[in-house]
Amino acid sequence: MADGAHGPAFAQAHARVRAWSRRRWFRPLAWALLSPLMVFVLFLAAANVMLWTGAIEAIVTREGEVTRVELEHGFAWVVWPTHVHIDDARLAVDSYSYQLAVELEHAEVDIRLLSLLHRRAHFESITASGVRAQYRIKPDAQGADAPRLRAFPPFDGTAPEPIASTPKPKPAAGEAWGVDLDEVDAQVDALWIDEYDFEPGGHIHGGLHWVDGGDFSVPPTTVHADAAVLWLGAHEAVRALACDGTVELARFDSGEVPGAGIPAYLSLEFRGEGTVIEPEALTTWWPQLQGQLAGEPGPLSIDVAIDAGVLRPGSRVTHDSDHIEAGPADASLRGRSHLVLAVGDDGRPAASLTLHDAALHGGQGEMVHAAALRGWLVLPHGDLTQSWSIERVHAEGSELIADDLRRIPLGDDGWLFERGRGRGHAVLDIGADEIPRLDLDLGLKAAVLAAGSVRVGGTVGLDGTLRREPGGAFAADGIAVRSDAVSIRTDGGKSDGTWVRLHDGEIHVGDGAVRIEARAEVENTRPLLIHLTALDPLIVAAPELERVEPLSGHAKVLVQGEIVEVEVIDSEQLGLHAAAVWRSRGEAWRMAVWLSGLTAFGFTATDDRKLRRPLPFVGRDWYREQRRWVRAVGGHTVVDAPTN
Structure with missing residues (x-):
């Protein structure tokens, strides 16, 4: 009986228990294994839905205490929770001291999702192509009408607005949103910073850190271009620009530092070679040169460094042109130019220009020519945040020749x-x-x-x-x-x-x-x-005036409209002193002369060219009276001629 108890019935029951036991542990294990996958799938679905419906755009687009941020994008998708693909995106930032707009054709983004819980969009890496970026400062009240503002990028199609007189209130601690770009690798098609418009911009590798109304910084970022074009407003300034550079913007408070103060945080190294196309691009800063500057294309070499907003000694820019013209058509200066901009060991920037085979042309052709004209000027400092004045100017022209004075x-x-x-x-x-x-x-x-x-x-x-x-x-x-x-x-x-x-x-x-x-x-x-x-009679009255001994004198001349006045305060020859005044207005004139030496006499004359009889033994009081009479010509008071 005991053995029977372990017969077939027992074996079947034992098998059912073992099967039930296996099902009991399999289901939790299956759930444990499938749940993350389901969450992953649900997350991908939710993330893609948010990307496709514009929910992400709505979350990012916001009006902050100091900064307005706007995001627009085309088709976007995720195949991994932290890796996003995005097409046709545009990000615009309007802050207290600057405006920024970035457009891109395609990007792959790695983002830390948990950072969003702390009001941070933390991107570990961004790889982008077809990038077009615009950045412009907001000028202060003094620079709100600067000519160069017309060459600034058209941010949202609006003109550059002056910076607010006082910063907006900062967000409360922990309330400000921020963006951290740890590593950006972008192929840039256009980079427009203030008046400098680069097309194509080349390749950029770097990063950026920003907090609304707070810190802003750019870690060391490299720029490379093989054949960029630099535009200044509507002028093609430089073509075929091959360059390499590194730029860094130290951390500063974007809610307090005005745009004009940002260069104090800038450090830069830039080297490049290109060709200057339009010298008239200088009208971006000096509009008075419009129509008065032209030249043939010529090579440009740049080796410039900036340390915390100050030009580094040794920085240098050179440019040559086989022909340049400056000035209006009736006084145009022409020649072969050699221009050097350099920062000396003492930190003072200087500019020197040599014009070879120089010639000044007017309406009748060449007026003056010279083998060379040379000039240079020196600035007192290289601080980009300080106003500049000219410390010294020197210009020299040797062997100036005018072959025909009629021109x-x-x-x-x-x-x-x-x-x-x-x-x-x-x-x-x-x-x-x-x-x-x-x-x-x-x-x-x-x-x-x-x-x-x-x-x-x-x-x-x-x-x-x-x-x-x-x-x-x-x-x-x-x-x-x-x-x-x-x-x-x-x-x-x-x-x-x-x-x-x-x-x-x-x-x-x-x-x-x-x-x-x-x-x-x-x-x-x-x-x-x-x-x-x-006045031929004057020679008869004073024949010694024809002698060859020099006549020395002290004289004044006045020219005012139709009035011309010549006054000899004191003239001396062979011991004879003379004082005279002659004044005219149109055809009318008067003159008085007083001669003194061993004796003294005086006389007057008018526009009838008749010499009045000289008066002997007259003194200085007589001359003062005649002087007042002469100076009445062209005045409001009519003074009768005194009787000689």
């Missing part, structure tokens, strides 16, 4: 050159005081200057220094005008031989008037007296 216009007052040649040398210096100083050495050979019936001809040399003083005055140091044979012809005859030396003088230009004061020596006054004033 040189002299203005609209009737004077012109009938013939002659010229040569010269000029040096211009402007220091930190912004006072120009011009050293001249000019010569005219066989020249004839004409106006109406007046002809002045001969060979003349001039040398000395002119400088501009505060207030607009021009002062002359050691200006000498020399002539071996000058002929003055008018309807009244001819006189030869005049020589003038200007010791010093001042020129004031302003308020519609030109005032000149000078001390000079005149060898022969006859041409001046006879042909400029037609």
Whole structure:
């Protein structure tokens, strides 16, 4: 019986227990194995649904305390929870101090999903192609009308708006969203930063970190391009630009730092070679050059570094052109150019320009030519965050030659050159005081200057220094005008031989008037007296004025509209002192002369060219009275001529 108890019935029961036991453990194991897969499938389905329905766009697009973010994308999908494929995406960021827009054709993104719980979009890697990026700062109130703003990218089709006078309130701690891009590898088709528009932008490898209203930084990021084009506004500035660079933006508070202060956090190394196409691209910064700058394409070399917003010593840019033109059509400077922009060991940037085979062209052809013109300027510092001023300017032209003076216009007052040649040398210096100083050495050979019936001809040399003083005055140091044979012809005859030396003088230009004061020596006054004033009787009254001994004097000249006044304050020759004043308005003029020495006498004259009888033994009081009478010409008060 005992053995029977373990018979077939027992075996069947035992088998049923064992089968039930196996099913009991299999189902939990199956659930344990299948549940993650089901969650994975459900997650993929949910993620794809969110991507396809625009839910992700709605989550990312938001108006923050300081920054507005907007995301749009085309078809997107996931095949792994943290790996997203996305097509035709656009991300726009409008912050306190800048605006950013990025478009891409396709990207593969690895993202840390759990970071979203902490208000962070943390992308471990992004591989993108067909990227087009635009970035522009918001100018401050002082720079809101800067010409270069017209070349900024058209962010959402709007003009650059000035930065707010005060930053928006920052989000509360823990409430601000942020983006971390650990590694970005992108093929960029276009990169437009402020006025610099690169097409194609090349290859970029780097990252970015940003918090709404807070930290912003760009870790060391490399840029490479083989054949980029740089546009400045509508001008193709550089073509075939092959370059390599590294850029880094140190961490700064984007809610407090204005756009103009961002360069203080910038470090950069950039090397490139290309071809300058349109020199007129400089009108992006200086619109007054519009239509006045052109040239042939020429090579460009760039080796520039910036450390925390300061140009690094040794940075250098060079450019050459076989032909360049600068200036309006009636005064166009042309030649072969060699331009160097460099930062010296002392950190001061400098620019130097050499113009070989230089020529100045006007409406009648070439006016002046020279083997070379050279110039340079120095800036006080290389800090990109500080305003720049010019510390010194130097320009020099040697062996300036004018083969035909007839091609040189002299203005609209009737004077012109009938013939002659010229040569010269000029040096211009402007220091930190912004006072120009011009050293001249000019010569005219066989020249004839004409106006109406007046002809002045001969060979003349001039040398000395002119400088501009505060207030607009021009002062002359050691200006000498020399002539071996000058002929003055008018309807009244001819006189030869005049020589003038200007010791010093001042020129004031302003308020519609030109005032000149000078001390000079005149060898022969006859041409001046006879042909400029037609006062032959004066030579009879004072024959010693024709002597060859130099006549030294101190004189003033006023030109204001139709009024011309010449006053000799003191002139001396052979012990004879003279004071005179002559003033005209149109055809009307008056003159008074007072001569003193062993004796004294004076006389006056008017536009009837009749010399009044000289008065002997007159003193300075008499001359002061005549001076007031002369100066009434062109004034509001009519003064009768005194009786001689």
